[in-house]
Amino acid sequence: MTEAAAVAAESLAGSKARAARTVLGQVVLPGEELLLPEQEDVVRRCGDRLLVTKCGRLRHKEPSGGSSGSGGGGVYWVDSQQKRYVPVKGDHVIGIVTAKSGDIFKVDVGGSEPASLSYLAFEGATKRNRPNVQVGDLIYGQFVVANKDMEPEMVCIDSCGRANGMGVIGQDGLLFKVTLGLIRKLLAPNCEILQELGKLYPLEIVFGMNGRIWVKAKTIQQTLILANVLEACEHMTADQRKQIFSRLAES
Amino acid sequence: MEGTTQTDAKIRTEYGTDSSSRGPGCSLRHFACEQNLLSRPDGSASFLQGVAEKSRERLIRNTCEAVVLGALHPRTSITIVLQVISDAGSLLACCLNAACMALVDAGVPMQALFCGVTCALDTDGTLMLDPTAKQEKEARAVLTFALDSVEQKLLMSTTKGLFSDAELQQCLAAAQAASQHVFRFYRESLQRRYSKS
Numbered sequence: 001m002t003e004a005a006a007v008a009a010e011s012l013a014g015s016k017a018r019a020a021r022t023v024l025g026q027v028v029l030p031g032e033e034l035l036l037p038e039q040e041d042v043v044r045r046c047g048d049r050l051l052v053t054k055c056g057r058l059r060h061k062e063p064s065g066g067s068s069g070s071g072g073g074g075v076y077w078v079d080s081q082q083k084r085y086v087p088v089k090g091d092h093v094i095g096i097v098t099a100k101s102g103d104i105f106k107v108d109v110g111g112s113e114p115a116s117l118s119y120l121a122f123e124g125a126t127k128r129n130r131p132n133v134q135v136g137d138l139i140y141g142q143f144v145v146a147n148k149d150m151e152p153e154m155v156c157i158d159s160c161g162r163a164n165g166m167g168v169i170g171q172d173g174l175l176f177k178v179t180l181g182l183i184r185k186l187l188a189p190n191c192e193i194l195q196e197l198g199k200l201y202p203l204e205i206v207f208g209m210n211g212r213i214w215v216k217a218k219t220i221q222q223t224l225i226l227a228n229v230l231e232a233c234e235h236m237t238a239d240q241r242k243q244i245f246s247r248l249a250e251s
Numbered sequence: 252m253e254g255t256t257q258t259d260a261k262i263r264t265e266y267g268t269d270s271s272s273r274g275p276g277c278s279l280r281h282f283a284c285e286q287n288l289l290s291r292p293d294g295s296a297s298f299l300q301g302v303a304e305k306s307r308e309r310l311i312r313n314t315c316e317a318v319v320l321g322a323l324h325p326r327t328s329i330t331i332v333l334q335v336i337s338d339a340g341s342l343l344a345c346c347l348n349a350a351c352m353a354l355v356d357a358g359v360p361m362q363a364l365f366c367g368v369t370c371a372l373d374t375d376g377t378l379m380l381d382p383t384a385k386q387e388k389e390a391r392a393v394l395t396f397a398l399d400s401v402e403q404k405l406l407m408s409t410t411k412g413l414f415s416d417a418e419l420q421q422c423l424a425a426a427q428a429a430s431q432h433v434f435r436f437y438r439e440s441l442q443r444r445y446s447k448s
Contacts, residue, residue, distance in 0.1 A: 027442045030355065031363030031401045053320060053360035055441050081445070082358035112327045148325055235447075 017049060020076055024060055028052045028078060036076075056080030081181045085110045085210035087146035092166070094175065094208030095139045095154065107139055110177075110210040113151055117141065121155035123163035131168070138169040138214060140206055169206060173216030174223050180211050182234045193233055196245050197226065306409075307343055311350055314397045314407045320360040329359060340384040341369040343395045343409070348433065355441070364400035366433040368426040369393065372414055378422060380429050394419070396426045400434050403427040 017033035028034075034050040052058075056078040063074045085093075087109060095107035098114060105117040117139065122131040133139070145153040156166040186193060187207055197203065201222045206214040213230060217223045225248065233241060315331065331353060333346050347367030354361060371382035371390035379386055387393050392412030399406050405423065414422075 027438075027445045029364060029400070029438060029441065030361040031399070051362065053362065054358055055355045057445060080358055084358055112324070148323055 023058050028058050029055050054078050054080045083179050087111045087143055087152040089143050089146040091209040092142045093210040094212040097135050097137045115152040115154045117154050123157050133168055140166050140169055169214055173214050174227050175214045176227050177211050183207055310407055310409055311346055317406050318361050318363055318365050323360050340387050341381050344369045347397050365397055365406055366430050367397050368429045369395045370422040378425055394422050398430040403430055
């Protein structure tokens with residue numbers, strides 16, 4: 001009896017809005033409403049309630065710069081596991097050139113539409129000096145326009161006109177797909193996996209926020225080993241990973 | 252059953268242009284077939300038999316459209332593919348639950364979760380939730396509801412058979428209570444998934 005009552009109370013409480021602070025780090029489901037605290041000055045607040053639209057863990061980042069009293073605004077977001085990429089402005093992605101039409105390349109970035117890339121958006125490119133890009137090439141670039149209403153546009157230069165690592169990715173190597181959550185984990189500062197990988201073999205690696213990784217090592221076998229290890233990292237615990245790395249280092 | 256034949260006839264006229272009318276001597280329902288649907292496997296085909304399948308597709312689609320935030324993905328089509336591995340009764344409710352979990356797994360933004368619950372009323376008026384195929388066949392009426400997770404509001408209902416207004420309300424109340432169990436199961440299984448990472 002008491003168990004049934006407790007369960008009923010829990011399900012009723014779930015339908016009412018909860019304070020966002022109390023739910024941090026827990027899994028939230030679509031349809032839940034969260035209340036924002038009154039004191040905090042949060043940017044982009046719609047009324048005083050947040051509606052969760054995706055399933056995942058609720059995270060919060062405190063506003064940086066404590067010296068300014070009013071605060072720049074903290075951020076709440078939901079950390080979800082997803083395979084499908086949605087273009088976001090400023091994201092660095094790996095794309096595959098699918099078509100050349102006039103002055104624009106069409107690049108497949110894994111979203112619902114191919115992104116457009118102008119031939120002038122490369123370092124040192126002019127009307128006379130066109131970049132050497134063929135259909136099927138891999139491009140590492142960032143989005144300058146990416147919203148739901150317009151076709152996404154990407155460029156391979158930063159705001160100062162320098163390439164900064166972007167552009168056509170070289171010959172050989174292997175491109176494979178992983179989930180977006182794994183990419184974010186690998187790109188977090190001081191990622192252990194990357195440090196261990198670096199000690200294993202010398203390698204070149206490019207991470208795209210659209211879930212694509214390009215990796216190149218000295219031999220094809222080493223490249224394949226690295227690709228398999230990265231794909232498996234998703235499901236392994238830290239101990240299993242250390243075991244695999246030590247076994248590979250020995251052989 | 253008077254009610255059943257009328258509904259079936261209505262569906263037939265609605266899709267009248269597509270389906271071939273049942274001439275005398277022909278007892279098979281309307282067929283439709285599509286081949287090479289999926290790009291990955293070497294071959295794939297879908298076979299539709301009868302207009303019941305089209306009606307079920309329409310019900311699932313309408314439920315999803317009510318809940319998915321389509322405004323965030325303009326000029327995009329979201330395709331849900333449901334494969335029936337085994338049918339042990341309450342098929343439509345099971346399809347709705349599978350569709351909801353698939354949409355959550357894909358990360359499609361939704362304003363709420365939804366679930367499907369089936370009720371069957373047998374000849375004595377006893378209410379059975381989540382009936383088996385045998386119970387569905389012997390029931391006087393079978394009602395399927397789709398409910399949302401925020402306030403257990405009714406998103407979709409489809410009924411077959413004879414029942415009174417009071418019985419309908421009774422079935423709806425029972426379905427709303429049962430949907431709490433389904434949503435708790437969703438929450439537990441999603442928490443288990445995120446605890447692994």
